[in-house]
Amino acid sequence: MNAYLYGLLMLALQRFYKGKKHLDKLQWKTNLSVSDHCKARVMNTLSTICGIMNPGYYIAMVNLECLTNCNGKNISNHICEECYYYKQLKEFVEFAMNQYN
Template structure:
């Protein structure tokens, strides 16, 4: 009978002579496995991971998986209503170079009126040169949050109003942005999205 290749078989042991230069797994270990394991399915459906795959999530968190931190950040912030823990995990996701984590972290900082810091994180996505990364992150983040109700808070709207540019640059064109309107428009998109899934 062949080896059990079930996704639930988390006790993975790599066997081989690490001195063999042809061995592709010579530098692999349990930590690297769980740190680099793709959780893209669960990033799109965070509540499913919370309900059905907590053990896998914990293993990935223990080993610094940035997607796991993104998922945990969403669960803590929006489902458990633990803002501080949620922001911590989203920050860890960003530190691990997970772009969706960076985007959501920056967006939430804007929504909490921490404008300078939020802008700093959104700037890491290179929007000044090309909007495509920000646009792709926005779509994936919306998918991640689409089945979570009650994410809108009155403070987000107030932050958006306070962030509105004083100059009337590109007021109706979301695809044209500058340093005066980019952050406002991103927060505006998030607020409209949050209102629609109430």
């Protein structure tokens, strides 16, 4: 769970290389279940905290999207390697925006 949260925060702070490196520790390219489990636990924990949204998180999401050259799903029917990181950050930003309101 620590690698997921740290990786997510690094993406949110536009430290994309470092964030991707930590998310890759979850072996998501071969099995999404660990990543999904960590995401659920992190979001559950953060749901008790109000006001976690920072405008910089949205900017990071937009900048990361610009770096994404998605071609859909890869041949092994897992999430596209190009957009995995963007989708993780997008879910976090949407979650944080909902917590802010």
